[in-house]
Amino acid sequence: xxxxxxxxxxxxxxxxxxxxxxxxxxxxxxxxxxxxxxxxxxxxxxxxxxxxxxxxxxxxxxxxxxxxxxxxxxxxxxxxxxxxxxxxxxxxxxxxxxxxxxxxxxxxxxxxxxxxxxxxxxxxxxxxxxxxxxxxxxxxxxxxxxxxxxxxxxxxxxxxxxxxxxxxxxxxxxxxxxxxxxxxxxxxxxxxxxxxxxxxxxxxxxxxxxxxxxxxxxxxxxxxxxxxxxxxxxxxxxxxxxxxxxxxxxxxxxxxxxxxxxxxxxxxxxxxxxxxxxxxxxxxxxxxxxxxxxxxxxxxxxxxxxxxxxxxxxxxxxxxxxxxxxxxxxxxxxxxxxxxxxxxxxxxxxxxxxxxxxx
Numbered sequence: 001x002x003x004x005x006x007x008x009x010x011x012x013x014x015x016x017x018x019x020x021x022x023x024x025x026x027x028x029x030x031x032x033x034x035x036x037x038x039x040x041x042x043x044x045x046x047x048x049x050x051x052x053x054x055x056x057x058x059x060x061x062x063x064x065x066x067x068x069x070x071x072x073x074x075x076x077x078x079x080x081x082x083x084x085x086x087x088x089x090x091x092x093x094x095x096x097x098x099x100x101x102x103x104x105x106x107x108x109x110x111x112x113x114x115x116x117x118x119x120x121x122x123x124x125x126x127x128x129x130x131x132x133x134x135x136x137x138x139x140x141x142x143x144x145x146x147x148x149x150x151x152x153x154x155x156x157x158x159x160x161x162x163x164x165x166x167x168x169x170x171x172x173x174x175x176x177x178x179x180x181x182x183x184x185x186x187x188x189x190x191x192x193x194x195x196x197x198x199x200x201x202x203x204x205x206x207x208x209x210x211x212x213x214x215x216x217x218x219x220x221x222x223x224x225x226x227x228x229x230x231x232x233x234x235x236x237x238x239x240x241x242x243x244x245x246x247x248x249x250x251x252x253x254x255x256x257x258x259x260x261x262x263x264x265x266x267x268x269x270x271x272x273x274x275x276x277x278x279x280x281x282x283x284x285x286x287x288x289x290x291x292x293x294x295x296x297x298x299x300x301x302x303x304x305x306x307x308x309x310x311x312x313x314x315x316x317x318x319x320x321x322x323x324x325x326x327x328x329x330x331x332x333x334x335x336x337x338x339x340x341x342x343x344x345x346x347x348x349x350x351x352x353x354x355x356x357x358x359x
Contacts, residue, residue: 001014204335227313
């Protein structure tokens with residue numbers, strides 16, 4: 001995209017390939033984080049996830065601060081060049097990854113054929129074992145039930161699209177101001193990670209999900225002040241209210257999302273860490289997509305458009321009220337004792353399988 005792409009089809013292909021590469025490396029990094037979180041306490045697992053997502057938030061701050069000015073000064077293709085080089089630096093991390101590949105030697109063949117057969121047969125056998133083990137793992141109630149909770153927790157309808165059009169078309173927020181809001185929310189994400197890591201990573205997961213959901217519902221209703229114009233009556237401008245509201249909701253949103261990561265990391269059994277964690281995060285993202293579709297359906301049903309915001313306040317109330325629906329499913333979240341027992345239970349068959357392969 002920095003040197004060759006000049007049409008929309010080339011841009012689409014380049015974006016797909018770059019997204020695929022980022023997703024691939026992201027799954028590998030997640031698996032490494034999950035491996036280190038397994039067998040550890042919720043406190044330690046929370047620290048690991050806080051480090052990962054704190055680093056991500058710090059990178060977002062740098063991106064939000066420099067991207068706009070660099071584009072204006074050097075142009076779009078220069079930014080593409082920079083963003084192409086930076087991921088190459090992360091490949092140096094592979095030098096520090098200590099792995100012991102599984103090999104299985106066969107007799108009665110030449111050395112070359114033996115090596116080729118070893119690689120192919122080992123990969124095929126490993127893939128079959130992984131698939132069987134993954135399916136068996138997903139069917140476990142201690143993993144299936146929390147996964148369903150995560151999906152429904154993310155699948156509640158949202159009013160984000162309607163609020164975006166309200167902010168730009170009704171309130172007249174310009175791209176420059178929206179860029180400042182993005183920078184503030186990046187700082188807020190980092191603050192949310194720090195808040196969780198410092199004070200909340202030892203709080204039981206059920207308690208965290210309960211109170212973050214209730215607080216999120218109540219605080220999100222403050223957007224009604226902006227929609228109805230009540231903030232102006234209180235002497236708060238639309239811009240300051242929007243920035244403050246985004247700051248608070250982003251901090252709370254990051255704090256509420258951290259337990260999802262900790263839960264997903266801790267319930268992953270050995271051997272399928274990357275695949276299962278990626279599956280759980282895909283299910284979580286799928287729930288978010290469903291929530292966006294439900295929000296779009298409600299938006300259309302209530303007649304809210306890019307120019308008509310008469311029922312936007314009611315849409316906000318409905319979306320925030322429905323965020324409380326998954327709360328009865330909190331009992332499906334395993335306790336600390338349940339997680340520890342599941343870790344011991346899942347380790348045993350995997351260790352036996354690995355021992356049989358080596359012998």
